[in-house]
Amino acid sequence: MLMSKTGCGANVRGRAVGAKPAASGLARGGRAGRVPSQGSQAGKLLRLGQKRCAKVRAAETNQEAGSADNSWEDWSPEGQDEEGAIFNVSLPKPIGVSIGRGNDGRCYVSRVDASRGSIDPRIQPGDKLLRVSQSFGEETWEALNYGQVAYAIRTRNGDVYFQLQSRGGDMSIFEKKKVDSTAAQFQAERAGGNYGIGTKELQQRNYIAKMEEARKRRELFDDGLEKFKSKDFENAILDWENVLGLEPDNYMGDNFSKVSQIYQVAAYNIACAYAKLGQTDPGLEALDQALNSGFSDYDKCRQDKNLAAIRQAAPEQFKEIMDRYDEPIINMDAINAVKNFFTSPFK
Structure with a gap:
């Protein structure tokens, strides 16, 4: 397991879908001033409209109060x-x-x-x-x-x-959110070759946002380390999986790597945590993901005591994964080929 040195809901787009049917139900309830009976079809429509209107009012109240309760969004019937x-x-x-x-x-x-x-x-x-x-x-x-x-x-x-x-x-x-509504104006400014205060402000905001995202990922990574050390392996995995989920789009490192170092190390640490839990298949999957992302400390993979359970439980699968990314220590296929070359066919 390594310590890296490097570092709800959908948008509110609800419509007052119950308001008109409720009014319509009242209008078609029968003679003027007559309230539909509870068991009639019109009565059912009326009650449905009233409930939906109540949901709309509750939603608007929650929005104004900044409430995080989004249960009202589930309006539509039958999925x-x-x-x-x-x-x-x-x-x-x-x-x-x-x-x-x-x-x-x-x-x-x-x-x-x-x-x-x-x-x-x-x-x-x-x-x-x-x-x-x-x-x-x-x-x-x-x-x-x-x-x-x-x-x-x-x-x-x-x-x-x-x-x-x-x-x-x-x-x-999956598209990156715009920093603010004036981004298009700044883009036009740059396209016209006029580098002004707007462009500079946008660049500063983008830089600050990028640094904030990197700080959050590092905190999650470090939280995972603390949990791993205290043998809370499951929650360590959750933190490190979230680190993977926060990998920036179109990442390009100073060494032209398309995957960040913290992603590679977090993926490797996930494999170690699964090994500690005795879960071989998820551990092998996580190790394969780490190596595929660019983690290249192959000697550590073969010797790390945190991966010992995986190496012992599935030696052939472990070897197959390692050989896929690193030249085998002993290439048995090459040895057998040479051996067969010098073996007499008449024996």
């Missing part, structure tokens, strides 16, 4: 709302669906690749993840935290259950 249908899938592992962290902090499908594992034709990149199966049993978690979702997928014993919301292939949730 339908403004963003699309809600559907359930169960995928046998390995799965070919990758989950990413959107710019609102929630989890979304970032990639669908049948060559990597099982998929479902209904799943599209950009779909929102609502619930995910827990590691064991039939219980599910609400997909609010990227780290918890990644942990649940890796450690799932059996098929992985997802509840998803279709977004029609819209990937804008």
Whole structure:
């Protein structure tokens, strides 16, 4: 395990969908001044409209008060709302669906690749993840935290259950948010070759925002280290998975690396934590992810006592992963080829 030296919800777009049906229900209730009976169809419409109006009023009150209660957003019946249908899938592992962290902090499908594992034709990149199966049993978690979702997928014993919301292939949730509404004006200023106070201000804001994001990632990474040291391996994994989820888009390091060092080390540390928990398959998956991202301390992988449980439980799988990224210490294929070359065919 290494210490690096380097360092809800959807937008409020609700419509007062209950206001007009409520008024219409009153108008068609029968004769003037007549209130529909409780059991009639018009009465049901009236009550539905009243409930929806109450939800709208509560939502507006919550917005004005800065409330984080978004339960009112679930208006539409039978799995339908403004963003699309809600559907359930169960995928046998390995799965070919990758989950990413959107710019609102929630989890979304970032990639669908049948060559990597099982998929479902209904799943599209950009779909929102609502619930995910827990590691064991039939219980599910609400997909609010990227780290918890990644942990649940890796450690799932059996098929992985997802509840998803279709977004029609819209990937804008992964786009970086604009710093402020005047960004377009500053962009035009730069395009015209006029470097003014607006451009300078935007650059300063972008730099500050970037440094703040880096500080948050470093704090999460260090929190994970403290939890690992205190043997709280599961929560250490959650912190480090969130570090992975906060990897900046289009990263380019000073050495032209496309993956940050803190990502590489966090991925390696996740493998160590899984090894400490005795979870071999998730540990091997995390180790493969670390090496694929550019972690290249191969000697440490082969000798680190924190990975000892994985090396002992699955020596062949461990060797296969290591040989994929590093030249084998002893290339048995080459030795056998030379041996066969000098062996007489008549023996």
